[in-house]
Amino acid sequence: MTEPLAPSSTYRLQLRPGFTFADAAEVVDYLARLGVGALYASPILDAAPGSTHGYDVVDPTRARPELGGEEGRLALSEKVSAAGLGFVLDIVPNHMSVAVPETDPWWWDVLKNGQESRYAKYFDIDWAAGPVLVPILGDEGEPVVDGDVVTYYDHRLPVSDHYRLVHWRVANEELNYRRFFDITTLAAVRVEDPEVFDATHDEVLRWVAAGQVTGLRVDHPDGLADPGGYFRRLKERSGVWIVAEKILGVGEPLPTSWPVEGTTGYDALREVCGVFVDPRAEERFTALAAELGQDTDFEAVEHTCRTLVTDSILRAEVRRIGALVRDAEPAAAEAAVAGVMVNFPVYRSYLPEGEASWATAVSRVKGAEVLDEQVRAEPHGELATRIQQTSGMVVAKGTEDTAFYRYTRFVALNEVGGAPDRFGVPVEEFHTLAAQRDSALPESMTTLSTHDTKRSEDVRARLAVLSELPDEFADLARGWTARHGIDEPSLNMLAWQTIVGAWPIGPDRLRDYLDKAAKESKVRTTWVDHDEEFEKAVAAWPEQVLGDPVTRGEIESFVERIRLAGWSNALGQKLLQLTAPGVPDVYQGTELWDLSLVDPDNRRPVDYAVRRELLDRIENWWLPEVDDSGAAKLLVVQRALRLRKAQPELFHGYRPLPAEGVAAEHVVAYNRSPDLAVVATRLPVGLAAAGGWRDTVLPLPPGEWTDVITGQLATPRLADVLGRYPVALLVREGS
Structure with a gap:
């Protein structure tokens, strides 16, 4: 059996001038104790001065001096290696910064x-x-x-x-x-040219050859002229574990011509989070959104937003592509190009293997026949290539960065790689997709929070509780809107869900978030064309709402009612992500409760001293309460990661483990191997209302089972297995 390329897990660190190579080195021992398989670093090549993210590379031939330069990089690498960890690096082949x-x-x-x-x-x-x-x-x-x-x-x-x-x-x-x-x-940057590839990758590949980098995360491959060719060259030159930041549509396969281990995990995020959403609430949330003035036709909203992008934000790109269409009037050519990109069912087709997606887009656009003919005649020509490079930008800007801020019916679903029009994921679908990943891409990354997510995993977990209380939330949202409604329906609906999901949140964080959301939605104001009066009203709104004792009191009371259920969902989705097929990534700080919103909110400093203190106690078999400290989440993360690292043989295979009894719908469980079972509670509000687990059982295979989280022996009765925590990680004796 060949040694797997993939680490057992990864832990993402956001390096920046305020958190350098030396700072990262200081937390390596903590990551090792947590059970992490590899440190996963944001881009570390030289970037624009002061950059807080590193995606704006200015010189790919050296480690970033603001992080500590080559000396600091080497010191970090030595610390990582000595701790027995891998080092996964985020690289940016598509572009460079020209700001300065x-x-x-x-x-x-x-x-x-x-x-x-x-x-x-x-x-x-x-x-x-x-x-x-x-x-x-x-x-x-x-x-x-x-x-x-x-x-x-x-x-x-x-x-x-x-x-x-x-x-x-x-x-x-x-x-x-x-x-x-x-x-x-x-x-x-034109990395399809071998000389450019070498110039932009030689330094990173030098680190790989020295054993200092053991995995690569490739940013935005959809922007490349030939992603398949790029990945083939990169795999040949590096030989390491590679994952692509590729957002897949629901049911879309990863291109088979890419020699990569998988994606960065947004597909898994949708599946894991979705299984904790009650689909029976869809009609009531749709009715509330319509009542408060929203357009509830997602397909129409998405089409409008994508068209806005082709007609304005990416107008220069559409013109450049249109000029490549032969024997067509410029206006007609540009209209066909824009129309096809707007109507893509996925982010990008990879011709010729993605021909079905291309055909779907063309069939939806009147007058696209000439364009279709020329693209099919030369699937690797400049016209076909530029359309493919640009379609992903149209979808990302139109859908993720615009429609997801306009269609705010239920924002727990509005995540990168998500599907806001699909209200949750049935348990059966979750099992089917997990089994497929185990079979096809077992070393693909899985994630719940990243530097790009719209809101953290724990915010989404709490918002999922609203799907169990749709009428109660609707009544509150109506009352709050009557008192303090924002004069833009989609932002109004987003704001109330954000307050509930991220509570407690202060006026400054809320103001910054709503300002960004308002500009991204492009309904009343944008980053370029400002409606100053509207922006002033939005900026004043958080103080007004949080300063109203009646509204604030209702918010606090409601959040207190759903807090435990939100924690239950958070622990459940975390355990699923950490144990299901794939390589789980833990985003920095999320081993405790994290109620961050979109960047830059999710790049705030992490308090590792607090995490070390809690981990000290957990290592001594402290079993914390599920409370505000978040120690219970740290316990689940540590137990799961350490087991994955110590006994990888337990994490091969996937088989659903259906519960039996009156509360069977409230559990999602599976075997990863005959000796490992994973159990998580779902829809906890309904479970409590119905009287708890009662006689519901989990038909474990014969043998003596122990919950790795608590250290206690397990019985088939879920009331016993899930008596202390809403999750369990069971190992059969002898394994």
Whole structure:
């Protein structure tokens, strides 16, 4: 049997100037004690000055000096290796930061020397359209030449006639280089060229060859010209465990031509979280959303939002692609290109193997026949390639970053990789998909929280409780809206769910979140075109609501009522994620309760001193109460991770383990092997209302079973197995 490439689990750390290589090294011993298989680091190549995330790489040839440079990286690597952990690194092959040209030597050289630059082909620039457009000018001020440098406020560029300064507003309409989504300061890189691949990957691959990096997470492969070819080259050059940040539609398979172990886990996130949602509440949430003024037709909302993206945010990209369509009027060609991308059933088709998705999109667009013919004739040509590269941006910006902020019927479902129109995941579907993952992609990553999730796993767990109390929540939401409604229905519905899900939340965090949500939804205001009065009203709203003793009291009382059920869901979904097929990732800090919202809220510092103290007690067989400390979650995480690492043979295979009795619908359970059983409570409010487990049993295979979490012997009676905690991790004696 060959040694698996995958770690037993990963723990994601967000490195930044405030949390450097040295800081990461300080928590390595804690991660080892927790049972983590590999430290999983955010990008660590040199990035834009002050970057808090590292995805804006400026120099791929060196470790980031602001994190401690090569010396700090080596020290961290040695600490990780000595602790017996792997090191998984997040890499960014699609783009580089050009926000501060003087920090990116390649971009500076391109601006200075134009097509004569040795780096001209490194970036995806449409040189036929003229000099590179640099959209930094505002309504005031003039560029000033100072020696061999042009300055404009904080911007510095080389003196040259190879670029043209333009107003920042023209970027979405006229930009002549490909970028990451609509971010003009992130210029796309052509890694399909072997020379560019080598230049951007040699340093990381040097670390791999030295055994200092044991796995790679690849950011945004949908933006690459040839993802399959890229992954084949990367696998050949590295030979390590590789996962792709690929968002799959419901039922969409990962392309078989990619030699990767799987995705970064958003597919598993939808399945795990969905099984704790009661689908019987769908009609009542739909009725509430409609009553409060929302459009409840998700397909229509999504189509509108994607069209908004092609018509405005990504207009320059649509024009560039449209110009490649032969024998067609420019307007008709652009309309066909935009229409096909808007109507994709998935993020991207990978021609020719994704032909079915392409055909579906084309069939929905009138006048797309010429486009279809030319793409099919040259599935690897420039026209086909650029449509595929851009369709993922249209879907991501239109669906995730717009529709998910407009269609706020039940926001526990509005997660990256989620399906807001599918109200939960039936237990049978969860089992089917878990078994498929075990069979096809057993080393794919699974996750519940990431740096990109809209809200943390524990916020979603509490919101799932609302699906068991739809009428009560609806009554409260109506009353709160009557007193303090936001004059924009989707934001209003989002705001009340956010307060309940993230409570206790202060006015500052809530204000920042709602400001971002309002701009992302693009209903009343946007990041570019501001409705100042509306933004002022939204900014004042948190203080008004939280300062109203009646409303605040009702919120506190309701949250207190659902808190235990939310914790039950949180422990249940965490245990499923940690034990189901795949390689589980724990996002930094989420081993305790974490009620973070979208970035930058989810990048706040983690208090590892508190976690160490609690872990000290847990290692001495302290069994904490399920309370505000979150120690019960740390207990579940530690027990599951340590078992996975110590006895990986227990985690092969997958078989549903249905309960028997009156409360059978309230448990989700399975065997990972004949000697390991996982048990979790679902729909805890309904369970309590019906009188608890009563005579419900779990038909365990013969033998003596012990709950690894509590250390106690287990019986088939769920009232006994789940007497202390709403979850159990059972191992058969002799294993």
